[in-house]
Amino acid sequence: MLIQYKINETWKPMYMFMRSNSVSLWKIHENDFFFTNTTQISRLGPHLEVYSKDLCVSLLVSVCKNCEMIFFFRDGNVRKNLKRVRSTSLEEEWLEIKLKEENLQVEKMNLFVETKFVNESQDTRGFWAIDDVRICNENEVKVSFLHLMNMSIWNNSDDITCQVIEKPSWRPKKLVYDKIKDFPHVNYVNNATSITLSWAEEDPLHQIEYLIYYIANDVCTTEPHNVKRLKSNGFLTTKSNQITIDNLVPFTLYNITISTVLHEKNQLLFVHTLDSVELTPNEIPTNIEVRALEDRVNISWQVVGCQHRYGRIVYNVMVTNPSLNFTKKFSIQTDNSYEMTGLQPYTEYNLTIVAARNGKYLYNMVNANVISMKFRTLAGVAPPVENLELFSIDKNSASLRFDLPENPSGVASEIRVSRCNSLSFKKCKSLVTNIKKCPLWPKKYCVDVEYLLPNQSYTFKVSLKNYNTNRFGKEVTVDGYSDDRVPGAPQNITYQIVECTYSSCNLNVSWNHPYNQNATITMFNIILNSSEIREGIEDDKFIQEVYRMENKTYRPVYAYQIKYLPYSAKYKLYLQSANLAYKSDFTVIDVKTDDLGKHIDQSPKLVEKTDTTLFYQIPPLDSRLDYYTLTVFVQDFNESVPVDKELLKNEKIADNLCHNFGYSWISHSFKVATNKTSKIMIGNGKLHPLTKYCVTFIVTNNFKGAEHDVVYREKIRMSKSVVPSKKASTSGFDPLYMLLLLLLLVPIGFLIYRYLRKKKIIQKQDENNDNVYESLPFEECDSNFAINEHYDHLNHK
Numbered sequence: 001m002l003i004q005y006k007i008n009e010t011w012k013p014m015y016m017f018m019r020s021n022s023v024s025l026w027k028i029h030e031n032d033f034f035f036t037n038t039t040q041i042s043r044l045g046p047h048l049e050v051y052s053k054d055l056c057v058s059l060l061v062s063v064c065k066n067c068e069m070i071f072f073f074r075d076g077n078v079r080k081n082l083k084r085v086r087s088t089s090l091e092e093e094w095l096e097i098k099l100k101e102e103n104l105q106v107e108k109m110n111l112f113v114e115t116k117f118v119n120e121s122q123d124t125r126g127f128w129a130i131d132d133v134r135i136c137n138e139n140e141v142k143v144s145f146l147h148l149m150n151m152s153i154w155n156n157s158d159d160i161t162c163q164v165i166e167k168p169s170w171r172p173k174k175l176v177y178d179k180i181k182d183f184p185h186v187n188y189v190n191n192a193t194s195i196t197l198s199w200a201e202e203d204p205l206h207q208i209e210y211l212i213y214y215i216a217n218d219v220c221t222t223e224p225h226n227v228k229r230l231k232s233n234g235f236l237t238t239k240s241n242q243i244t245i246d247n248l249v250p251f252t253l254y255n256i257t258i259s260t261v262l263h264e265k266n267q268l269l270f271v272h273t274l275d276s277v278e279l280t281p282n283e284i285p286t287n288i289e290v291r292a293l294e295d296r297v298n299i300s301w302q303v304v305g306c307q308h309r310y311g312r313i314v315y316n317v318m319v320t321n322p323s324l325n326f327t328k329k330f331s332i333q334t335d336n337s338y339e340m341t342g343l344q345p346y347t348e349y350n351l352t353i354v355a356a357r358n359g360k361y362l363y364n365m366v367n368a369n370v371i372s373m374k375f376r377t378l379a380g381v382a383p384p385v386e387n388l389e390l391f392s393i394d395k396n397s398a399s400l401r402f403d404l405p406e407n408p409s410g411v412a413s414e415i416r417v418s419r420c421n422s423l424s425f426k427k428c429k430s431l432v433t434n435i436k437k438c439p440l441w442p443k444k445y446c447v448d449v450e451y452l453l454p455n456q457s458y459t460f461k462v463s464l465k466n467y468n469t470n471r472f473g474k475e476v477t478v479d480g481y482s483d484d485r486v487p488g489a490p491q492n493i494t495y496q497i498v499e500c501t502y503s504s505c506n507l508n509v510s511w512n513h514p515y516n517q518n519a520t521i522t523m524f525n526i527i528l529n530s531s532e533i534r535e536g537i538e539d540d541k542f543i544q545e546v547y548r549m550e551n552k553t554y555r556p557v558y559a560y561q562i563k564y565l566p567y568s569a570k571y572k573l574y575l576q577s578a579n580l581a582y583k584s585d586f587t588v589i590d591v592k593t594d595d596l597g598k599h600i601d602q603s604p605k606l607v608e609k610t611d612t613t614l615f616y617q618i619p620p621l622d623s624r625l626d627y628y629t630l631t632v633f634v635q636d637f638n639e640s641v642p643v644d645k646e647l648l649k650n651e652k653i654a655d656n657l658c659h660n661f662g663y664s665w666i667s668h669s670f671k672v673a674t675n676k677t678s679k680i681m682i683g684n685g686k687l688h689p690l691t692k693y694c695v696t697f698i699v700t701n702n703f704k705g706a707e708h709d710v711v712y713r714e715k716i717r718m719s720k721s722v723v724p725s726k727k728a729s730t731s732g733f734d735p736l737y738m739l740l741l742l743l744l745l746v747p748i749g750f751l752i753y754r755y756l757r758k759k760k761i762i763q764k765q766d767e768n769n770d771n772v773y774e775s776l777p778f779e780e781c782d783s784n785f786a787i788n789e790h791y792d793h794l795n796h797k
Contacts (some may be wrong), residue, residue, distance in 0.1 A: 033060075033131035036115060044071070044111040045133065050104050053231035057099040057111065058136035063087045064127040070114040071099050075106075082111075086118060094129075098136055105227050183267040186258065192250040192274045192311075197258070198242040208260055212236040214245055217253040220306040250276040250310040275311025275357050278367050282308035285315075285336070285353055290375045294345045297375060299353075300337040316354040316362050321347060332359045345380030346410040346466070379410020379466035382473035385445075388462055390480045392517040394579075395454035398480055399517075400447050400462065401438060410466030417447055418461040418475075428461070435464070440513050440556050452482040484581040487521045488514030490558075493575055493587055497594045500567075502624070505593055507562040511575055513554055520579050523548045526560060527574040531590065567596040567624075568706050596624055597701040597710035604630075604680075604697050604712065611721045613683035614695070620675040624703065627673040631698040634682060635662040636691060656711050658694035667695075692717045 018026055036042075048057075063069055068086045072079055082099040099111070115128040184200040195214075202208060216232035218225050232249045248254065250273050258267040285301040292298075299317060318329040319340045324347070328340050343349065356368040385402040392399040398419075404412055415435050420428035431449065438446035452458065458480050463472040490511040499506040509526065528543040547560050565571075571591040577584045600622050608615035621627060633653055635643070639661045647664055648654045657664075667682045687693065697712040 031131070033129055035062075035127065035129035037125050037127060039114075039116045039126070041112055041114045044113050044130070047108045048111060049108055050106060051230070052233060053103055053105075055099065055101040055104055055109075056136040057133065058096065059099070059133040060094045060096055060131040061085050062094050062127070062129040062131075066118045066123055067126040067128060068116060068118050069128055070116070072112050072114070073101075073109050074112075094131070104231065107225065107227055107230060183258065183260075183263045183265065186267055186269055188269065188271050190271055190273055192276045193248050194244055194246045195248060195254065195256070195271050195273065196242065196244045197256070197269070199258075201241045202262075203239075206239040208239060208262060210238050210240075210243070211259045212238070212243055212245070213257045213259075215255050216249055217255065219252070219309060224305070224307050226307040248273050250274065251312075277357065279313065279355055279357070279369055280308065280310055283310065283313055284355055284369050285371060288353070288371070288373070290351065290373070292343075292375050292377045294378050294380045295343050296339060296341040297343060297349070297351075297377065298337070298339050299351065301353075303336050311357050313355055313357070314359060314362060316352075318352045318354075319343075320350045320352070322350075332362060343377050344409075345377055346408070348374055348376045351375055379408075379469050381469065381471060382408060382410060382412055382464035382466045384474040384476045385415075385462050385464060388476045388478050390460065390478050391515075392519060393452075393480045393482060394484055394520045395482050396450065396452050397520075398449045398452060398458070398460065398482070400449065400460060400478065401441070401444050402446075402462065402476075403443075404435075404445060404464075408464075408466065410469065412464045413467040414465045414472075415445075415447055416463050416465070416472050417449055419449055419452070420459045420461070421453065421456045423453075423456070440554055441515070442556075454482055456482050458482060484579065485519035486582040487519040487577045487579055487584050488516040489584040489587050490514055490524060490575045490577055491587070493573065493589050495573065495589070495591055497565075498561075500594060500599050504564045504566055507565050507591065507593070508559060509562065509573065509575075510557055510559045511587075512557055514577060514584075519582065520552065521549065521554070521577045522579045523577075524558065524560075525574075525576040525578060525583070526562070527576075527586075528562060528591070529572045529574070531570045531572050565593050567593055567599075568703050568708060569593045595701065595708035595710070596622070596703050597628075597699060597708055600625075600701075600710075602628070602699045602701075602710060602712070606714070606716070607679065609716070609719060610683075611689040611719045612685070612687050613681055614687065614716070616680050616682065618672065618678045618680060620677050621672050623675070626702040626704070627671055628702060629671050629700040630668065631666065631700070632668040632680065632682065633664065633696040633698065634667050634686070635659065635664045635694045635696070637694070638662050652698050652700070652709065656696055656698055656709075658696055658713060658715075662694075687718055689718050689721045 018028075061069060063085060065087050068084060070081060071083045071085075072081045074080070080101070082101060083097055085095070085097060113130070115126070117123055117126060181202075184202065186197055186199045188198075189196045197212070213235050214233060216229040218229045220226060226249070228249050229252055232247075232252065232254075234245070236243060236245065245254075245256070252273050254271050254273065256269040256271060258269070283304050287302045289300050290297060297319065304313060313334065315333050315335075316329065316331050317333065317338050318327065320327045324344065326343075326349075328342065330338055351373050353371040354362055354365070354368050355371075356362045361367045383405040386405055388400065388402040390398060391401045400417065412435050414432055416430055416432045418428040418430040431447075433447065435445055436447075438444040440446075447462070449460065459477055460480065461475040461477050463475040465472045491514055492512040494510050496508045496510075497505045498508050507528075511524075514521075524547040526545040526547060528545075530541065543562060545560065545562060547558060569592070571593075573589050573591045574586040575588075576586050602619050602622075604616040604618055606614065607617050618630065631652065633647075633656070635658050637659070641663045642661060643657065643664050647666065650666075653666070665686065667686075668680050672678075682695065693716055695714050695716065697714075699710040699712070701708055701710065
């Protein structure tokens with residue numbers, strides 16, 4: 001370089017003139033580069049194709065003071081910085097940098113450069129420049145062969161050597177070998193992720209450098225390619241006669257080149273890696289499509305793309321139905337589409353797909369992926385209905401009732417009813433409607449046919465059609481005559497006594513719609529007759545009610561209430577269905593209203609209990625009763641003692657025993673005819689402490705000359721006998737002792753006072769020798785008795 005000139009002024013076009021005094025030869029190089037004076041983010045050239053898994057880009061950069069450049073790329077939405085460059089000197093010199101990134105999984109990428117000021121500089125104009133952008137290679141080895149055409153000069157070229165220009169001290173050592181032979185045979189051992197190469201040893205001193213270059217072949221010949229395979233390449237060196245290439249892609253063909261400085265021809269190998277042991281997620285069948293027909297099913301799934309294949313894939317496809325003992329299987333297949341035949345319509349089946357690398361894995365169910373799902377075949381032609389009945393008909397309409405077939409071969413959705421009569425048999429009129437359950441009988445299905453001609457013989461034809469089918473099944477017929485008929489009688493009549501007041505109760509009557517309806521029903525007749533006639537009783541009467549229905553508003557269960565029935569009354573209930581022309585037979589049941597005792601609390605109440613006695617309070621007489629009789633019956637729980645046979649002769653006692661054993665007796669039996677409350681005592685030496693007893697109270701009420709019993713029962717255990725016990729002494733202080741002491745001091749003081757008083761009187765008597773007296777027993781009595789100091793003196797001579 002003869003001239004070096006640096007321009008410090010603002011960049012602008014310049015002219016360069018060259019002149020020489022004599023003839024000269026000039027070679028001028030013009031170098032263009034990219035630069036900017038503003039902060040921005042720009043793309044660094046076009047798409048960059050990355051053939052290796054590692055990236056290396058070399059370039060020259062120049063930045064101004066307080067300026068920096070950031071090189072980055074985007075991995076999806078993530079920004080990854082590669083290099084940050086700042087000025088290293090005051091002069092804007094060129095600096096060589098390398099942008100590196102390892103394990104890239106992309107084929108193409110965009111590099112970006114960001115220009116900015118450092119530390120929020122206030123500068124508004126800077127300088128950022130880029131030049132000589134190229135792909136750099138790491139671990140390159142270049143081998144040059146010196147071909148001597150004239151062998152006569154061999155002796156003169158024996159000392160040929162080489163050196164690296166930038167490293168003069170790097171001078172290779174001269175090696176002399178015997179005659180060059182062909183490269184030895186190379187053996188290899190491969191698995192899914194590595195290949196081990198070995199060959200006969202050529203240099204015992206291990207000074208020969210073997211250069212191994214490997215590159216994967218993509219299975220896919222067109223896009224999309226497998227990025228892992230495209231980037232699975234590398235360069236290795238070894239001085240041994242064995243080397244292992246790791247981190248390879250399974251199920252991939254590799255081109256392996258082995259070269260040395262001793263062999264003119266490289267050794268080229270083509271080795272396959274083995275299949276991976278387990279399937280990758282992308283190799284498991286996805287988007288499985290099951291197209292089921294009436295008697296077959298087609299199964300298919302998406303073919304595994306070559307970019308996702310890491311080995312062979314075999315399948316077991318099986319369709320089963322345990323309840324039908326049905327199994328059909330395709331074993332060790334490689335296709336992705338199958339057809340299974342011999343299936344039944346509208347039946348659920350289990351589909352199982354097992355995927356693995358080979359048949360051994362499928363058989364042993366190891367390293368295998370199992371996919372299970374269910375499907376149902378399409379519905380077939382619907383079979384005929386079952387138990388078809390014409391359960392009701394009149395002059396203008398008919399009602400049909402039927403069951404669905406047990407094996408419907410689908411879901412029955414529509415029903416077709418054709419009505420044909422003798423006048424126009426060839427022109428039957430049809431009705432197609434949705435299938436509906438009977439409102440009266442939920443387990444049955446019903447259909448109504450309207451617009452019949454009166455007094456005509458009809459043939460009704462019924463057929464079904466399944467959902468998702470296009471034709472009806474076989475027809476079933478039933479005949480009928482359009483005319484008024486006798487309706488069926490009501491069924492399952494029940495009653496309940498409710499809402500009892502002081503003098504009466506209400507009666508709820510319910511019944512079922514007749515199963516054999518036979519004809520249209522417009523009403524129900526309800527008749528209540530007294531079943532016992534009592535003279536002078538005004539409550540015995542005849543009741544008739546009508547339950548009406550409009551427009552065939554039938555119900556499974558009907559309910560009706562009859563009000564104000566007296567207590568303890570017995571009736572015959574007659575129920576009859578009817579229409580405008582006919583009435584059915586009566587259905588009859590017996591009805592009895594509640595006894596008054598069920599609505600009166602007459603239970604005796606325990607008011608006191610000791611270890612041998614029980615005291616009960618007896619309730620007064622209710623004003624609505626004439627009187628009642630109370631019988632008290634007591635039993636213990638001694639299972640070894642039978643009930644007294646004499647007691648069992650009493651029917652009320654025998655019917656209301658607490659249990660069929662134990663010592664038993666009648667404690668009381670008396671009549672209550674007043675509204676006064678009284679008490680009874682149970683005991684009299686028959687109850688024992690700590691013994692369990694069952695006390696039964698039988699209340700026999702007399703209401704309007706009729707008697708009815710109400711029973712109350714109570715199980716009770718007697719208490720323990722009370723035994724007086726001495727109070728234990730204690731040394732602790734208790735405030736109650738002080739109170740007790742005060743209470744004792746009062747009588748003691750009183751006694752001392754009386755003692756002193758008596759002593760004074762005796763002293764007076766001693767002083768009078770002529771008169772001596774003795775006190776009478778009255779002297780120690782209460783003050784109500786006559787006491788006098790001088791009463792009844794005895795004189796002694």
